[in-house]
Amino acid sequence: MYDLLIRKPALLQLDGPNAQVLSAHDIAIADERIAAIAPAIDLGLAREVIDAQGMLAIPGLINTHAHTAMALFRGIVEDVSPADWFNQYIWPMEANLTAEDVYWGALLGLAEMIESGITAVADHYFAMDAIARAVEQAGVRGNLAWTVFGGMEATEALQRTVTFVERWNGAAGGRITSWLGPHSPYTCTPDFLALVAQQAQALNVGIHIHVAEEPDQVRAAVAQYGRTPVQLLQESGLFMVPAIAAHAAHPEPGDLELLRANGVGVACCPKTSMKLGMGVAPVVQMRRAGIAVGLGTDGAASNNSCDILETARLIALLQKHTLRDPQVLPVGEALSLATREGARVLGMADVVGVLEPGTCADIALLRLDSTRLFPQHNLGANLLYSVHAGDVDTVLVAGRPLMRARQLLTIDKSQVMREVATRMARLIERHPERRIQTYTV
Template identity: 40%
Template sequence: MNQRVLLEVGGLIETPTSVITGPSYILWNQSTIEETGAGEYLGDRSLLTVIRRRNRIAMPGLVNTHGHAAMTLFRSAGDDVPLEKWLKEKIYPLERQLTKEAVYWGTQLACWEMLTSGTTCFTDMYFYMNESARAVHESGIRGVLSIGLLGFTEEMQKQGLADSKSHYETWHGAGEGRISVMLGPHAPYTCPPAFLLQITELSQLLDLPMQIHLSETAYEVAESYRQHGTSPIGLMHSLGVLNRPVLAAHCVHVDDKDISLLAAHDVRVAHNPQSNLKLGSGIAPAVKMRQAGITLGLGTDGAASNNNLDMFEELRLAATLHKGVLQDATAITAPEALEMATVSGARAVFRPTGDGTLTAGAVADVVLLNLESPRFLPTYDLVSNIVYSASAEDVTDVFVAGQEVVRKGEPVTLDTEQIRYQIERITRNFERK
């Protein structure tokens, strides 16, 4: 394939508020978009690879701002229990049985599911992240990766900091920039204040953002008040954690003071509506946070608490859930939901400006949807079709950094038969309660 690719489509979502309905094109050179436009490309075509897909719509790849990729291994292994019980009785005993190999194949499975459902960029926070990074590298997806840091003992803290440093040295910027690294303190209830301070220092030293679970359940917030006399977000503020770039997952139980702290420090929030509903944690005040100027992305969380990695579901849920809660049909509009899943998502995970759009200078992370699907008939409003009507089944082709990674619904970079075999082999041996 030539380095310069001309993709001709039947509709183009440049951004959620800049849409071309009808024949249009994207031209990219290696991994970067050079030009987009309506109608036919009128420049010199002689040195271009031309892909003509007039029965497809091109949209920016979806950004999944929170998850634990290898938890695909625990999909449906412990459902219908609240978070604390779910972690202690279902998930931790399974995680103790994890091996490097299991994480590698679990992450491959996640990449298969995400790429074929239109996600081109995701964040991960887990263990054996070297194996996860290897799977991400091979799959062609864009990944923002963190070692999940738990600070129950001093030994664990020391090891976590050393591992994070070497993870950064090995993987930050790998895959021609497709992989970036963040630091991943798991949560205030698993990382004591002194450890959080050390992680914050390392974040400064390596110039890396951090991602952390914050205020996911009412129990977590009540415990924080009991132990520290303040909310989890108040604690992060008093420790100086919020002076660094931070992506906070969940923020379900936040009050007005928490929201102003998040806004004042430009903390990015990963909103995971489905995971929060399924674990009975609650509903994050997404509209209030958006109104306060906070950058919100959408996330699936791990496949053990969702139970899939389908961002089309999150997109639709984010757009409908808050309408119901607030009894306000304008609460989050279709373009606003799509913005959360693309351009705001990219900002939330600290990708460069332009990511999450199909505009000149942005990375060529492109998803094609089947315009011939019944869900796109008729097309009064392409963005509404995508948010309220489309499903992951409508994704036909995906490009990340200009490279084709999904063709006709099938991954081109992954051996799906091998993944299926390995997942069945590995999970057969797990002991479950």
């Protein structure tokens, strides 16, 4: 007996440069996993049926770098330098945050992610117990890392994140994994990074960290330490455990080999990089070097949205544009960054990110009846270049519907927006002298 049968969607399968689409197959789900995919499965074998005729089933999308609760600050700061973005706006406003603010901000971000087909997110923020509660409630998968800076009281702050890891790793039926989250090599000394690496090894968890977001960070690291930021991470022992390198937009030639040899996954966040004028990771070069590259939305304070299909579109266009080569990142490969490759970055390859029997039933169903998706000569191309997040109709994680017919089932959207609205006046007060950190690059 199956728990659920998804009836007759077309099915996206990503293998190589082309996006293959199977027409009208049934997907049977049992015990949180895909049990069978076949042209026709007996409806009588399922407790529940979702009719998905005319829809497209895709693997749930993977967001490999986010600050979900920063949805609170969407649109608050535009058209400024990275230093002003941090020092005059974001870090002063983050000094205002309480755990409850973070909880409601996370629910707002998670609601938007579910509405755009995202089923797993690697989140890096503060008050992570509140984010974990939000992830538990929302029903998505979360790889959660508590941001910690070096400097004063860093050891105590790190200890707080260690107890967070112990409290939440494996929680929510295994949907939550918790890692350590040192902010970056420009806010943490090599000694502190080495301490974090030791703790991660002791806990047997990975590390999620920002690195080489803009060229000035690389220049500053070389001037101060005679090392690139990636070399600093490697020499501090961070790559002894699974690692997500967020951005990694400016690797020096030897850095790519370090990332590859140590199995470090890169979370590429092109929209933030473009908006803040920081430069975008050389994704084609990274993939040729054998590095796992996934896509991240980063926070909505810099991205303004939490949409991985938009991110996939941006990176495909950017790489074709930058390299002046329309053949790089073909449709299937660009879509794989949002799915299978993202799962690799999170250390969940072959478990999520593909639609195959035996994998977790993390699935998004998209409507195909809008004019922008017609005709359907190439559904993969429509998905990459023409779709809107609003075309996502239904989202399941571990076979459990989190949204059906665009109705969220685990988050009360109007309550979340009310709660966020009541907090706004206090949250956007800015006292730069009270900022939580200083960007000095």
